[in-house]
Amino acid sequence: MKDRLGLKYLAVGAAVAVWCAVFAPAGVTAGEAKVEPTDVKSTRVPPMPKPGAVAPATDPNRVVADVEGVKLVQGQVDAQVRQMLSARQLDDIPQQQVAKVLPMLRDKALQTLIGRVLLVKEVERQHIEIAPEQIDLAVERLHAKVPPGGTFEELLQTVGVSVDGLRQQLAFNLRIAKLLETQMAGKTDVTDAEIETFYSEHRDRFHEPEQVHARHILFKCDPNADAKAKQEKKAAAAAARQQLAEGMDFAALAKEKSECPSGKEGGDLGTFGRGAMAKEFEAAAFSQELNEIGPVVETTFGFHLIQVLEHTQAKDRTLPEARDEIAAYLTETKRRAALDGYIAQLQKAAKIVYPKATGPGATK
Numbered sequence: 001m002k003d004r005l006g007l008k009y010l011a012v013g014a015a016v017a018v019w020c021a022v023f024a025p026a027g028v029t030a031g032e033a034k035v036e037p038t039d040v041k042s043t044r045v046p047p048m049p050k051p052g053a054v055a056p057a058t059d060p061n062r063v064v065a066d067v068e069g070v071k072l073v074q075g076q077v078d079a080q081v082r083q084m085l086s087a088r089q090l091d092d093i094p095q096q097q098v099a100k101v102l103p104m105l106r107d108k109a110l111q112t113l114i115g116r117v118l119l120v121k122e123v124e125r126q127h128i129e130i131a132p133e134q135i136d137l138a139v140e141r142l143h144a145k146v147p148p149g150g151t152f153e154e155l156l157q158t159v160g161v162s163v164d165g166l167r168q169q170l171a172f173n174l175r176i177a178k179l180l181e182t183q184m185a186g187k188t189d190v191t192d193a194e195i196e197t198f199y200s201e202h203r204d205r206f207h208e209p210e211q212v213h214a215r216h217i218l219f220k221c222d223p224n225a226d227a228k229a230k231q232e233k234k235a236a237a238a239a240a241r242q243q244l245a246e247g248m249d250f251a252a253l254a255k256e257k258s259e260c261p262s263g264k265e266g267g268d269l270g271t272f273g274r275g276a277m278a279k280e281f282e283a284a285a286f287s288q289e290l291n292e293i294g295p296v297v298e299t300t301f302g303f304h305l306i307q308v309l310e311h312t313q314a315k316d317r318t319l320p321e322a323r324d325e326i327a328a329y330l331t332e333t334k335r336r337a338a339l340d341g342y343i344a345q346l347q348k349a350a351k352i353v354y355p356k357a358t359g360p361g362a363t364k
Helices: 016-020 076-085 095-125 132-143 152-159 163-183 192-201 226-245 250-257 261-265 279-285 319-349
Strands: 065-067 069-073 213-222 270-272 298-299 302-312
Touching: 065 095, 069 076, 069 095, 076 095, 095 163, 095 319, 132 152, 132 163, 163 319, 192 319, 213 226, 213 250, 213 261, 213 279, 226 250, 226 302, 250 261, 261 270, 279 298, 279 302
Parallel strands: none
Antiparallel strands: 065 069, 213 270, 213 302, 298 302
């Protein structure tokens, strides 16, 4: 199912990272001063953050918050920011761009870490425990997520976690999940009326534009090239078209001759709508018959051979078609509100001290 409602981009609150994360802090007690940063939203292995996107604070050991005796330091905050960027696949953006929003990101990261400390304390206060059988089941589920060709041990080695360490971390997750399950009981239910109202108020979200799935072979040519050079490239494209007409496999020929990066993928451009390609390319792609090898098409990039694999007409998804997706979206929205509300309650009751921030390493 496509994520048309943007579920994966919901800011689901400080506690979500703890509830859903696999590699959460292992065996953290209320009296320990270290809380490891994690922001993974499923039981997949988190991408390893790249260090370059966030310039380190001048003093990574500077205490930025004291949460009921648990000290959080600037280095933990910056590590959490890197993990947040990585989880959203933004870890390659230039430092100049990150710097503009860094104060906001650091504040959000700090609040996430504070939320984790408070959840750990609450789990311990309520003496919440997990049966070993539940941990075994969680480990089995992770085994099922190992990529083809890999092993579970290699997966753990990649992220620097031992089997025993993983079990401790899963136990931590499950304890937090048990706590939050109790706190959120009845707060995330979605009614048919809510689903219908959302659908009627957001009909534009369920419009699917006309799209095609196509592949091509590009014979690159500078638009300012002379007539002879253009003719040579066009002739090469025409010769390749003849090869296809005689039965040559399109993907194989694309890998051999295409001068587009998509060539290594057999020329596959994926699915796209109108306005995504050069106008000449678009006109051909949206008018060709399925699987037909159309005439040579010239654009500013050069000369193309195009094959359309799928052509989907524009349509509006019906309520029955969208119901499950809307229900998931509304459930996630309610979960976010419930989690944020619970964390806010814990923060209100806790003693949290923010040492005065000074200098360029300040969190805020």
